[in-house]
Amino acid sequence: MPPQPIPAVQAHRYDWPMSAPAPSARRASSRGRIDKRQAILQAAFTVFAAQGYELTSVQEIAAEANVAKATVYSHLDDKEQLFRQTMATVAEAVLADSLAAVDRLRAVGDDLRAVWEDVADELVRVCCDERARALRSLAYAQVARFPDLIADVQGRTSVRLAEALADRIARLSLSGRIRPADPTCAAEQFLALLTGPIETRSRMGTREIPAEELLVVSRSAVDTFLRAYAADS
Amino acid sequence: MPPQPIPAVQAHRYDWPMSAPAPSARRASSRGRIDKRQAILQAAFTVFAAQGYELTSVQEIAAEANVAKATVYSHLDDKEQLFRQTMATVAEAVLADSLAAVDRLRAVGDDLRAVWEDVADELVRVCCDERARALRSLAYAQVARFPDLIADVQGRTSVRLAEALADRIARLSLSGRIRPADPTCAAEQFLALLTGPIETRSRMGTREIPAEELLVVSRSAVDTFLRAYAADS
Amino acid sequence: MPPQPIPAVQAHRYDWPMSAPAPSARRASSRGRIDKRQAILQAAFTVFAAQGYELTSVQEIAAEANVAKATVYSHLDDKEQLFRQTMATVAEAVLADSLAAVDRLRAVGDDLRAVWEDVADELVRVCCDERARALRSLAYAQVARFPDLIADVQGRTSVRLAEALADRIARLSLSGRIRPADPTCAAEQFLALLTGPIETRSRMGTREIPAEELLVVSRSAVDTFLRAYAADS
Amino acid sequence: MPPQPIPAVQAHRYDWPMSAPAPSARRASSRGRIDKRQAILQAAFTVFAAQGYELTSVQEIAAEANVAKATVYSHLDDKEQLFRQTMATVAEAVLADSLAAVDRLRAVGDDLRAVWEDVADELVRVCCDERARALRSLAYAQVARFPDLIADVQGRTSVRLAEALADRIARLSLSGRIRPADPTCAAEQFLALLTGPIETRSRMGTREIPAEELLVVSRSAVDTFLRAYAADS
DNA sequence: AATGAATGAGCTTTCATTCAT
DNA sequence: AATGAATGAAAGCTCATTCAT
Numbered sequence: 021m022p023p024q025p026i027p028a029v030q031a032h033r034y035d036w037p038m039s040a041p042a043p044s045a046r047r048a049s050s051r052g053r054i055d056k057r058q059a060i061l062q063a064a065f066t067v068f069a070a071q072g073y074e075l076t077s078v079q080e081i082a083a084e085a086n087v088a089k090a091t092v093y094s095h096l097d098d099k100e101q102l103f104r105q106t107m108a109t110v111a112e113a114v115l116a117d118s119l120a121a122v123d124r125l126r127a128v129g130d131d132l133r134a135v136w137e138d139v140a141d142e143l144v145r146v147c148c149d150e151r152a153r154a155l156r157s158l159a160y161a162q163v164a165r166f167p168d169l170i171a172d173v174q175g176r177t178s179v180r181l182a183e184a185l186a187d188r189i190a191r192l193s194l195s196g197r198i199r200p201a202d203p204t205c206a207a208e209q210f211l212a213l214l215t216g217p218i219e220t221r222s223r224m225g226t227r228e229i230p231a232e233e234l235l236v237v238s239r240s241a242v243d244t245f246l247r248a249y250a251a252d253s
Numbered sequence: 254m255p256p257q258p259i260p261a262v263q264a265h266r267y268d269w270p271m272s273a274p275a276p277s278a279r280r281a282s283s284r285g286r287i288d289k290r291q292a293i294l295q296a297a298f299t300v301f302a303a304q305g306y307e308l309t310s311v312q313e314i315a316a317e318a319n320v321a322k323a324t325v326y327s328h329l330d331d332k333e334q335l336f337r338q339t340m341a342t343v344a345e346a347v348l349a350d351s352l353a354a355v356d357r358l359r360a361v362g363d364d365l366r367a368v369w370e371d372v373a374d375e376l377v378r379v380c381c382d383e384r385a386r387a388l389r390s391l392a393y394a395q396v397a398r399f400p401d402l403i404a405d406v407q408g409r410t411s412v413r414l415a416e417a418l419a420d421r422i423a424r425l426s427l428s429g430r431i432r433p434a435d436p437t438c439a440a441e442q443f444l445a446l447l448t449g450p451i452e453t454r455s456r457m458g459t460r461e462i463p464a465e466e467l468l469v470v471s472r473s474a475v476d477t478f479l480r481a482y483a484a485d486s
Numbered sequence: 487m488p489p490q491p492i493p494a495v496q497a498h499r500y501d502w503p504m505s506a507p508a509p510s511a512r513r514a515s516s517r518g519r520i521d522k523r524q525a526i527l528q529a530a531f532t533v534f535a536a537q538g539y540e541l542t543s544v545q546e547i548a549a550e551a552n553v554a555k556a557t558v559y560s561h562l563d564d565k566e567q568l569f570r571q572t573m574a575t576v577a578e579a580v581l582a583d584s585l586a587a588v589d590r591l592r593a594v595g596d597d598l599r600a601v602w603e604d605v606a607d608e609l610v611r612v613c614c615d616e617r618a619r620a621l622r623s624l625a626y627a628q629v630a631r632f633p634d635l636i637a638d639v640q641g642r643t644s645v646r647l648a649e650a651l652a653d654r655i656a657r658l659s660l661s662g663r664i665r666p667a668d669p670t671c672a673a674e675q676f677l678a679l680l681t682g683p684i685e686t687r688s689r690m691g692t693r694e695i696p697a698e699e700l701l702v703v704s705r706s707a708v709d710t711f712l713r714a715y716a717a718d719s
Numbered sequence: 720m721p722p723q724p725i726p727a728v729q730a731h732r733y734d735w736p737m738s739a740p741a742p743s744a745r746r747a748s749s750r751g752r753i754d755k756r757q758a759i760l761q762a763a764f765t766v767f768a769a770q771g772y773e774l775t776s777v778q779e780i781a782a783e784a785n786v787a788k789a790t791v792y793s794h795l796d797d798k799e800q801l802f803r804q805t806m807a808t809v810a811e812a813v814l815a816d817s818l819a820a821v822d823r824l825r826a827v828g829d830d831l832r833a834v835w836e837d838v839a840d841e842l843v844r845v846c847c848d849e850r851a852r853a854l855r856s857l858a859y860a861q862v863a864r865f866p867d868l869i870a871d872v873q874g875r876t877s878v879r880l881a882e883a884l885a886d887r888i889a890r891l892s893l894s895g896r897i898r899p900a901d902p903t904c905a906a907e908q909f910l911a912l913l914t915g916p917i918e919t920r921s922r923m924g925t926r927e928i929p930a931e932e933l934l935v936v937s938r939s940a941v942d943t944f945l946r947a948y949a950a951d952s
Numbered sequence: 953a954a955t956g957a958a959t960g961a962g963c964t965t966t967c968a969t970t971c972a973t
Numbered sequence: 974a975a976t977g978a979a980t981g982a983a984a985g986c987t988c989a990t991t992c993a994t
Contacts, residue, residue, distance in 0.1 A: 056953095056954095070397075071397055072397030072398060074307040074398075075398060077987085077989080078988080078989065078990085079988080087954080088954065088955040088956070089955085089956090089989090090954070090957095090990090090991085090992090091953080091955070093989090093990070094954070094955095098989075099989065099990090157393070157396060157397075160390065160393045160394060160457055161394035161395070161397070162394070163305075163390055163394070163458065164303070164308060164394070165305060165308060167459045168459075170456050170457045171456050171460075174456060174457075182453075202473075205469070205473050208450045208453065209446055209449075209450070209473065209474070209477055212445045212446055212448075212449025212453075213442055213445055213446065213449075215445075215449065216441070216442075216444070216445025216446075216448065217441045217445055220407065220411055220412075220415075220441065223403050223404050224393055224396050224403045224407075226396060226403055226404065227404075236438075240435075240438050240442065241442075243481075244442055244481040245477075245481075247480060247481040248476075248477040248478075248480040248481045249477075289979090310962085310963060310964085311963080311964065312963080312964095320979075320980085321979065321980040321981075322964090322965090322980085322981090323965090323966080323967085323979070323980050324978080324979055324980065326964090326966080327978070327979070327980090331964080331965075332963095332964070332965090522974095522975095536863075538862075538863030538864060540773040540864075541863060541864060543967060543968080544967080544968065545967080545968095553975080553976090554976040554977075555968090555969090555976085556969090556970085556971090556975070556976055556977080556978095557974080557975055557976070559968090559969070559970080560976095564968075564969075565967095565968065623859070623862060623863075626859045626860060627859060627860035627862070628860070629771075629860070629923050630770055630771030630774060630856075630860070631771060631773075631774060633925045634925075636922050636923045636925055637925065637926070640919065640922060640923075644919055645919075648919075671935070671939050674915070675915075675916070675939065677915065678911045678914075678915025678919075679908055679911055679912065679915075681911075681915065682907070682912075682914065682915045683907045683908070683911055686873065686877055686881075686907065686911075689869050690869045690873075691862065692866045692869055692870065693870075702904070706904050706908065707908070710908055710943070710944075710947040711943075713946060713947040714942075714944075714946040714947045715943075752957070755958090776983080776984060776985085777985065778985090786959085787959040787960070788959085788960090788985090788986090789959055789960080789961095789987080789988085790958055790959065792985090792986065792987080793957075793958070793959095797985075797986075798984095798985070954994100955992105955993100955994085956993095957991100957994100958991085959988105959989105959991085959992105960988105960990095961988095962986105962987090962988095963987085964984105964985095964986090966984085967980105967981105967982095968980105968981100968982095969979105969980085969981090970978100970979085970980085970981105971980105972976100972977095972979105973975100973976085973977090973978100
């Protein structure tokens with residue numbers, strides 16, 4: 021009888037691009053080791069996202085990554101480090117996508133509303149993304165166990181996102197498209213108008229939000245935001 | 254040597270009023286049993302709030318409630334029910350406070366802004382309340398384990414709160430103080446403007462928000478809300 | 487929430503006649519107490535028989551007897567005494583029935599075989615009786631826990647039955663119907679021929695033996711017994 | 720201070736030969752694992768036999784096998800499987816011995832009685848064997864908890880033994896040494912004549928039967944059996 | 953470097969038993 | 974006498990982690 025035949029977890033699998041070093045820079049064996057570490061981290065996020073931190077055993081992660089349990093420990097110190105590394109890696113990836121959405125505000129044409137709607141739609145897409153939702157959910161869930169982790173994850177995501185958005189708003193303010201106001205506060209409110217209703221309506225990810233409902237939320241957010249912050253034309 | 258000398262948990266203690274039946278309605282012994290059940294639920298919330306569901310052992314709850322572990326099991330079926338009952342009870346209490354805040358919108362005087370600021374301040378107080386924060390946090394954290402619980406808790410708190418708020422907004426709309434708009438959407442946005450920034454700034458409750466910062470958030474929320482929804486005077 | 491609402495056990499219920507004292511000999515209240523003790527013992531045997539000693543909780547017995555758990559303890563010292571008393575009481579009842587069957591050998595007519603077949607059938611009936619089977623089964627099952635109990639139960643049943651049977655055989659031997667042989671040994675063998683195959687075929691009571699199969703066993707036992715022990719006519 | 724200093728169980732220790740695979744067929748490490756599994760099963764039988772299923776804790780089995788409790792669980796799924804595997808393994812071993820005894824009937828010389836006495840003595844030896852007794856006793860005792868186990872154990876022991884014996888009787892019948900009769904019934908009765916009195920006299924294993932008493936039982940069984948079944952010479 | 957095997961520590965849950973009313 | 978309530982003690986089981994191969 022094989023000792024622990026853990027079945028593979030039924031869940032989304034998350035693969036993300038790594039900032040891969042140049043292939044020639046490292047020997048093949050070293051490369052293989054990095055690949056395995058990579059595989060373990062991805063497996064870890066897949067399983068953590070599906071089951072949460074506590075309900076996930078290291079055994080399950082090892083099975084998902086097709087390695088032995090001890091191999092996981094040879095790459096990451098313990099379950100805590102495994103979790104932290106996983107979260108950091110995913111947070112980085114989510115942030116990149118979010119920033120890309122905000123960057124669309126760098127080129128604002130005549131139609132101010134159109135651009136904001138575009139950004140809002142894109143951010144909604146990122147917010148509803150399984151990966152982003154799982155990331156937030158995991159971070160929130162572990163506040164009691166790893167109180168510092170939340171700052172870390174939020175620092176890498178919401179905060180930097182809000183800052184980037186505030187930058188755009190400041191520029192729009194200078195160019196007279198947005199009325200004079202604290203850009204940080206405005207950015208914070210825009211994100212709140214967008215994500216707040218979505219979190220509520222999705223019941224923290226346990227309910228699927230229909231596309232048209234998402235659109236309503238997105239449009240309403242932009243509408244309220246522009247009513248409050250658009251410069252009087 | 255007592256076998257399990259669990260030290261008392263260092264944490265806030267939460268006592269909430271129960272909808273107490275008339276004292277004469279029950280015999281003393283029955284009353285005593287209810288009191289003990291009450292004590293167990295309060296102890297449970299105290300410890301759960303401080304440590305989270307998984308890190309909390311039933312033993313610790315028993316110690317906090319000054320009863321034997323088996324006594325806990327004689328009142329609540331198992332750890333899961335203990336958690337659910339605790340959450341339900343606290344959610345009810347939080348909801349009552351929130352609704353009281355919103356009720357202030359029933360009597361709106363000349364100064365529309367003044368009333369909304371009053372409501373906002375009161376809701377912020379409830380939002381930053383340790384008890385409410387812990388409730389949300391615990392619910393979020395257990396999405397993976399008890400997916401239905403989140404709907405239950407949100408149903409008893411955010412959703413009913415938003416409905417009550419929407420009712421007020423609808424009346425204000427009819428009386429011409431708020432411009433015609435979907436009251437549900439408006440209520441949802443008002444709450445998002447209030448709680449979103451607070452959750453972010455408090456780092457999900459791991460950081461204390463200074464009073465003046467809270468005031469800024471509250472005032473900004475009202476300002477944006479009224480800019481977007483106040484009837485053109 | 488009532489603490490332990492144990493559902494009644496789905497099982498045969500065993501009521502047996504008690505050697506009732508004369509009604510006038512005791513006060514009514516005392517009579518009630520005896521009745522309750524009686525009810526507890528019967529309930530105990532019902533539940534023990536259905537579930538075995540270990541899987542039966544005192545709570546279940548109390549529920550079956552419609553009394554509180556503590557009441558059981560006020561009548562019987564502890565679970566062990568409860569079990570022993572129950573077993574002794576039932577053993578007495580079973581023995582009475584068995585002895586009645588053997589008594590039919592007191593009046594042997596011309597047809598020796600007919601009488602033995604009658605006795606065999608009657609004993610088979612007692613052997614397959616749920617009550618007798620449960621008694622043996624419970625005693626066997628607790629050899630490890632109560633090693634002396636088995637002697638007690640066997641002493642009150644098989645041994646005294648074998649003795650009674652040996653008495654009859656001795657008389658038949660004297661009267662020339664049975665060949666000279668050790669009556670004890672003969673009695674023992676007759677019972678073995680009867681009960682051995684039945685225990686095996688019933689898989690210790692887990693399988694129902696069809697009536698015709700029982701008849702075969704019974705007839706075969708008598709046949710073999712008479713071939714070995716009937717006097718040469 | 721070790722937390723669980725379980726003392727070793729005072730009891731017979733049962734080692735039985737395993738159908739060992741060729742040593743070269745497996746790697747040393749795998750061999751080691753099998754050895755340990757073997758040790759655990761033997762320890763389990765030792766402790767189960769001494770204390771019964773319910774009074775035996777997995778902890779005690781682990782101690783007897785000189786492994787940690789968790790190691791037991793890594794080899795066998797849970798206490799139930801541990802018990803079933805143990806019983807199956809021992810049943811197989813007991814059966815082998817019993818069949819060997821019956822095989823002596825393949826070569827019947829002139830003296831029919833002598834062969835049967837030889838077989839009877841050998842079977843009595845197997846029946847009184849601590850190991851066989853414990854096996855039956857454990858199976859009987861767990862009828863309530865594992866109703867199917869009894870069929871399994873009896874299937875592997877009594878039933879197959881009776882069949883083998885019936886085969887021999889059939890051949891003896893064909894060769895005219897045993898009178899024409901149902902061989903199955905005859906086999907069943909022979910075993911009943913042998914084991915019935917022994918179980919009764921040994922008080923289900925709680926009393927040691929003196930050697931001369933065993934001889935009486937054995938001789939009487941053969942005598943009665945041959946009187947009933949030997950062909951008229 | 954990778955892994956099979958083993959383990960220490962801990963947690964949930966049950967239950968016989970006692971005690972105050 | 975009867976009972977609701979409370980509890981001490983123990984058992985089954987899991988899992989993160991280590992170590993020899």
